[in-house]
Amino acid sequence: MLYERHSAAARALARQYVTPADAEDVVADAFSKLFEMLRRGVGPDAGFRPYLYTMVRHRSFDLTRSAQRTRPSTDDEIESVLGRVASKDDPALDGFERSVIAKAYVDLPERWREVLWYVLVDELKPAQVAPVLGLSPNGVSALLYRAKEALRAGYLQQHLTHSPSDMCRTVNPLLGGYVRASLSKRETTKIDEHLSTCATCSALVLELHDVAHGMKTVIAPLVLGAGGLALVGAGAPIGGLVVAAKAGATAAAGSAHSASAVSAASSGSFSGAVSSAASSTAGAFASAAAAATGGSVAAGALAVAAVGLVAALQIAAPPEGDPLIDTVIATNDARELPGGSAAEEVKDGGDVLPTDVLPNENTAYISVGYADGGQPLAARQSQNLSFSVENTGSADATGAQMQVTLPEGLTATKPDGSFGTGVGTGRLMSATSATPTPEATPTPTATSGTTPETKVEADAPAGATDTDTTASPSASPSVSPSEPAAPVEAPVICAPTEKSNVLLCSVGELAQGAARTVVVPVQANTGGAYPVSATVWADGLEPVAANLPSRTVAAFGPELSAQTRDVSLASPGIASLPISLTSTGDTTVAPGWGVVVSLPDGVKPAAAQTQLQCNPADLPGSWLCQPLPGAYTGLQIEPGSGVDLLLNIITTADQPKTQPTELGVANVRPALGEGHARASSATLVATSAWANAAAGAGTISTSCLAEGGIDKADAAVIGSYKNTTDRVVRVALEAAGSRDSTGKDVAPGDSARVVVHDGLRAPAGPAVFVLTTAVDGSTYETRVEAGSHSAIDCYKPAWDADTTAETINMAGTVGVRGTVTNRTNESMNALMSVPVGDGTAKTVKLPVAAGGNVELTVNTNRTHMPEGDVTFHLSRDVADKDGDLPANPIVPTTNPTQRFDAAQISPALGERTLTSVGACTFDVAKDRSVQTFQVTADNTASTLDVKFHVGDVTRTVAAGATDVIEFPVAWGTDTVTVTAAGQQFGPLDVRFKPCPEVSWPSAAQLTVTTDAVCVEQNAQITATVGNWTGKDWRGVLVHDGTGEHSAEQTVPAGSQTTFELAQQPLFSLDGNVTVRLTREVEGYPLSVDKSFSVEGESCVVPEPTCEPGPGPTPDDGATAGTEQSSATGRADANGAEQAAYLSPAPVKAPTASNWLRWMKYGVCGPASNQEQPDQA
Incomplete structure (x- = not known):
């Protein structure tokens, strides 16, 4: 299924690299390889077609490497095909290679590079570019502006790394603002003085003035290649074939990865050797791909020209000699651009959804580590970071790549070596031992030995062997072409990417157990630990980040750099020699630093100094100057910071007034106890003072x-x-x-x-x-x-203001109210004038804050006002910074006006003047009777709203309307008056009959306590009343059973009063009493009462014994015995008699059930418990 869907597109791409006959083999091989990978579970699970395109490219490269051969070619042959090819000794190419515009362009985002290319190189209009970028023409213009500014900034940053001196490094970041004239006077003067002595920065300023010129003269050759410029747009017949840029561009746009072979190449140089690469079509494709991408592969631009050159030589070369095996390094860093694509040429198939496949257990694993053991690096020296990339898996890995990310402060550099080596440089293809070699004896290396058949090991870094020398076109063969060829691994190419400090290294194919060494030249200006990260991947393998330890860079130490400039002195006179000291090392400069100043004859430090104190040094004409106490004494200068000093120097030599005289050179060298020092010098010139001023x-x-x-x-x-x-x-x-x-x-x-x-x-x-x-x-x-x-x-302020005007009711008269809203960003004054009769009424002048508003009101004191116009008088009295006031207030040309309507205020009462509403109610809280009345307010004759007031009620009646106003009247009010707009209506009779009422107060307001008490042996019932109602009451206590009542008493508010009933002898029974309270309300006495229970009380005090009753005497039945016995018997008899004679204990106090019995028998009852019958 996958083959049916994608084979046509794969064949279309393969035909751009190999012959149509070989295209079928390439596609079949690619599908076979993918099938095996999918079975192992390492193939793509999405985006099958881009992955297939990559496989087709790799297989095409493998086929062309095995089928092509190279032969030495003369310069005339090369130039006859592509024109003159520049060499490393060509001054024009040397300047071109070192141009920092190229690197600045590469570092731009892809979208910015596109708009720069289309507009500045292709000279297209923004309207033409807009559909390609998906923007409006205005959006393209804005994007172009930002891209130009970014190119300028990037150009300055790249130039900063090539600055020959620290002064250039100081001035360089300011050059962009200098070109746009946006710097301060001090900074502009500083740059002017530097440019007068620095040719490098002067040339940089000229280049910054015209970014488009840099695009056309530098970026276009970078993208198209030095040789490719002659191939774009026109076929070049070579050996009967035509290198068609259009065909290559079409193929490049067909796949998102098709330009990767170009992007992996270096920017800034050509390879010094010519080796076999790909077929003729592949060479044309590589050259045209860069042109088709519009600058997105500028990093490999110069290598593109080398590819085109090599391809042309291979086409022109006769098919002789042994086949050579080279490696083409390809990356996956590319994208698809608008335009034709290989997919469009597919006739028998189209894009379909990817198909899932089953994985297999054979997998390649790629690991990366340091090959140099992570040894420390030295600061400010270009040194190599060596990585070892190894396939530790159980299968071969194809398309292996490594991405190296350098931390801030650690940058990739171009190492010392022959032209065309280093990071971002190198060849797309490598030679074999059968390639003709120079006659010179090669230098023995660890991998090549001394034999003519030099071999580069798989882990040898680029530039470490004589491989580049063996590929020289001008060398003579050292071995017979018939001898067997030994394959040599191509050098690993590390090219910069769009991201800053990120390199992409194309490792290529790694057999199982094989390893490659990748060398990245780097340099750090300061010491420290630099965390370098690396990520590796290959065809079918996900990217894996390596856990690498940080690389240590040894500290450079303290360094103090001096800067000064030429000074002109009066004769006699004094001038200040400026000295700037900057800590350019990576450790702190300790206190105790100074400067050694060497002055020419006739010049010496002045006596008056503000920052330095100088003493003669060892050498004649030299002074050791150190900070004055309190100035910079004890100051330690941190890295990157510095101090600016002034040394006053004086000359007393007589000088002619007509011509200035050069006194000599002043040399300033920092003096510090330990570290590095960088000196600076200035020329001293003597002039006359005030000549012809x-x-x-x-x-x-x-x-x-x-x-x-x-x-x-x-x-x-x-x-x-x-x-x-x-x-x-x-x-x-x-x-x-x-x-x-x-x-x-x-x-x-x-x-x-x-x-x-x-x-x-x-x-x-x-x-x-x-x-x-x-x-x-x-x-x-x-x-x-x-x-x-x-x-x-020059004060011409804006007068934008919004105004409104309306008539209002101002306490019964017509008023005009206006508002002014300040729409400017500064305050103003406003005054409103209103025509009233034959005159004009004005408000006071009020300030109106910026963005604020103010309300202005005029009372016309009239109840009738015709329509008219108000005028808002605006002005400003603004003094400038030194207090200069204008001769007259600043006013606008025309003051704003606003129309207001006519107004009338005529309130009245309706025909039904006054009526009562509902029945009288008693307000308990206010203790008053209340009657509600209503009156009709008539405002039909008014054009403004009017407020009617009656009693405590205020009602606003709309203009032209009537309204019924209800208001309560408390009893006792005889009349009320209605007021409106300053007029009074009435008085109105509001007398009514009251409806008072009272109720028993709450327990919190009134307390009642009843009791029955004994007064001697009489029982008395009492009731204590506590009055907390806030009002005085009259009260009386009534016995519910007998009707007996106490005397009437006043119960004052906030006090207690006790009521007493008449005393009853001996006892009182259980019963109820009623408390009746009375008070007068609105002339009517009103009473309330409430019943309370009272417990009975006995006031009888019982005697301890009772009197003897009738019965036998104690002597009855006594015998004459012995006295003692009689006496004893009597005592016993008396005791028995006493018990029989006395009554039982007294009965209880009388109750409702026994009071009759109690009254009949008295205190002592009968001897027995039986009630005795009544005696007649």
Whole structure:
């Protein structure tokens, strides 16, 4: 199924590399290999067609390597096909190779490279490019602008790595802003001085001015190749065949990976050797692929030209000699561009969904590690990182690649060696031992030995053997062509990618157990640990990240670099020799540093110093200068930071006034206890002081550098001055009460345009040029009259404002209310005027903040107002930065106006003036009777809303409407008055009959406590009433059983009152009493009562014994015995008699059931428990 779906596309791609007869074999072999991989479970599970394309390319390369041979060719033959091929000795190519535009272009994102190519190289319009990029023409223009800026920035960054001095490194990041004139005066002066002495940076500035020129002269040859430029668009007949760029471009666009063979090649150089590579068609394809991609494979551009060149030589060469085996390095870093593709040429098949297959157990495993044992590296030296890539699996690996990511601070470099070696360089193909070799004896190496048949081991790094030498076209054969050929592994090519510090190394095919060594030249400017990461993969294998230890770079140590510049001295006079010290090492510069300054004869350090103190050094004319106490004493300079110093020098030599005299060179060398020092020098020139200074005064004028609001207006006084003296002077201008704060240092003969920015406006007045210099701590100044200038005002603010106007009811009269909304970014003042009768009413002037609003109101004091227009008077009284006020307030050309409608206020009451609503209600909380009334408010004659007030009720009645207002009236109110718009309606009679009512207060407001108490032997019932109602009551206590009642008493609010019933003898029975309370409400006495229970109480006190009753006497029955016995018997008898005679214990106190019995028998009852019958 997969074969039926994808075979046609695979054959179309194969025909771009090999002959149609071989294409079928290539496709069959590719499908067979994929089938085996799928059975092992290592094939693709998605995106089958791109994977198939990669296999077809690899198989095509293998077939062409085994079928082609090479032969030496002369320069004439090469140039006859592709034109003159530049060599490493060609100055033009040398400059081209070292051009940093190429690397800057490669580092750009792919989309930016596309728009630069289409617009700057192909010279297409944004409208033509828009459909290709899927953007609008404006979007293409914006993208082009960002791409240009990024190319400039990248170009500067690349140039920084090639800067010959630290001063260039300091200036380099500022050159982009210098070209756009966006730097400060100080920075611009610094760059001007550097450019006057640095040809490299001057050339860089010229290149930055025209990015398009760099694109056409550098990037186009990089993408198309030095030889490929002659092949694009026109066929070149070679040996009866035609190298068609269009066919190659079509094939390149057909697969997302088809340009990988190009992208793996190097940028910046040609390979120094010519070796067999691919078939003629493959060579043309490789050359045209770069052109078709529009710059996305610029990293391999120069190698593309080498591929085209080699392919042309192979086509032209006769089929003789033994076959050679080479390796083509291919990457998977490519993409499909708009345009034709190989898939479009497929006639018998199209894209279908991928098909799942079963895995197999035979798998290749690729591991990577350091081949050099991770030995420490030295700072600021280009050294090699050696990686060992090994196939430790159970199957061969094809298309093995490794991605190396270098950390920040560790960069890939071009190593020392022959032309065409190093990172990003090399050949797409390699030679064999049967390739003709030079007659010179090869240098013995660990892998080649001394025999003519030199062999590169699989783990030999590129450039480590004589392989490049054996491939020289001009060499003579050292062995017979009939001798068997020994295959030699191609060098591993590491090419830069679009990502910064990321290299892609094409390892190629790794047999089971085989290993390859990959060498990456790197350099670090500072010491430290650098975590290098590597990821490896191959056909059918997922990327695997290697766990590599960090590489250690030994510390470079402290380094102090000095910078100074030429100085012109007065004669006699003093000048400052600027000294900038920067810590350019990777460790801190310890305190105690200084500078050794060597000065020419007649020049010495001045006595007055601000930062340094100098003492004579060992050599004549030299001084050791160290920071003054409190300046930088004890300062340790961290890496990357620095200090700027000024050394005042003075000369007393007499100099002629007409010509300056060069005194000599001042040399500044840092002095530090331990570390490295980098010196700098400056030329000292002596001039006369103030020679012809007055002759340099030029014109003086005023100008609006910008008109607008407070944040834009810029009124300036501008003067021009030409320095006619023989020394550098600082020129400043005083005008309009201000002065150019910094001034400008003007060299002799130069002119300066000095501008005094005076804010919003500049008043008229004279101007003066002020020239200053200092001699040994003293400042010398001369003033040159510049003439007078006129006044100018540049303040032109915006007056965008929104206004509204309306009539309102202002306490019964018509008012006009206006609003002003400030739509500008600065405040303004606003005043509103309203026509009233024959006059005008105005508001006060109020400020309106930026973005804010203000409300302005005018009371016309009228109840009738015709329609009219209000005028909003806007103004600004803004002083500029030095306090200059305008002669008059700034006002707009026309003040905004706004229309308001006519208005009338005429409230009235309706025909039904007053009626009551509902029945009277009693408000318990207020203890008042309340009656609700209603009145009709009539506002039909008004055009404005009117508020009606009656009692505590306020109701707004809309214009032209009526409304019924209900309001409560408390009893006792006789009349009410209705007010509206300052008018009163009434009085209205609101008297009514009250409806008072009272109820028993709550337990929290009224407490009642009842009790029955004994007063001697009389029982008395009481009730204590606590009044917390806040009102006085009258009360009485009534016995429910007898009707007896107490005296009436007042129960004051907030106190307790006790009511007493009359006393009852001996006892009281259980019963109920009623508490009745009365108070007067609205003239009516109202009472409430409530019943409470009272327990009975006995007040009888029982006697301890009872009187004897009738019965036998104690002597009855006694005998005359012995006295003692009688006495004893009597005692016994008396005791028995006493028990029989006395009554039982007293009965209980009387109750409702026994009180009659209790009253009948008294305290003592009968002897027995039987109740005695009543006696008549």
